[in-house]
Amino acid sequence: MRSNNIGNDKKRQVKVLCSGDVNGNFKQLIARIALVNQKAGPFDILFCVGEFFGPDNDENEKVINGEIDFPVPTYILGPCCPSTSTYYPAESVEFSQSLTYLGKKGTLMTAN
Known part of the structure; x- marks a missing residue:
C-alpha cells in the first residue's frame, strides 16, 4: 500500500497490519500488536476484519x-x-482516537 505525501511527489510506504477474529480479547490483541510493532514496526494502521467484540459486555x-x-x-x-x-x-x-468503526464507508482517507 502506498500513499502520497502532501505537497510533493515522494511516496511513503504505509505499513498495514490485519487481524482476523478478536472475539473481545482486546488486551491480548494490544499485547500482540505491541510485540509485532517492536519486531517489525512501526505499523501505521490495523484493520480488524473478523468478529471484533466478544461475549464480555x-x-x-x-x-x-x-x-x-x-x-x-x-x-x-x-x-x-x-x-x-x-x-x-x-x-x-x-470510538476513540485509536479505534474507528468504518460502517458502510466506501472510501477512507487516513493521515497517512
Missing part, C-alpha cells in the same frame, strides 16, 4: 466508551454475528 462497553487505547490506529469492519451487532452503530464512528 463490560469489556465491550470499555471499548465503545473509549476507555481502551490501541497502539496503532485501528479500524473495524463490522459485525460478523447477530450477538454482537448491538455494539455497532448504524453509521461509522470513532
Whole structure:
C-alpha cells in the first residue's frame, strides 16, 4: 500500500497490519500488536476484519466508551454475528482516537 505525501511527489510506504477474529480479547490483541510493532514496526494502521467484540459486555462497553487505547490506529469492519451487532452503530464512528468503526464507508482517507 502506498500513499502520497502532501505537497510533493515522494511516496511513503504505509505499513498495514490485519487481524482476523478478536472475539473481545482486546488486551491480548494490544499485547500482540505491541510485540509485532517492536519486531517489525512501526505499523501505521490495523484493520480488524473478523468478529471484533466478544461475549464480555463490560469489556465491550470499555471499548465503545473509549476507555481502551490501541497502539496503532485501528479500524473495524463490522459485525460478523447477530450477538454482537448491538455494539455497532448504524453509521461509522470513532470510538476513540485509536479505534474507528468504518460502517458502510466506501472510501477512507487516513493521515497517512
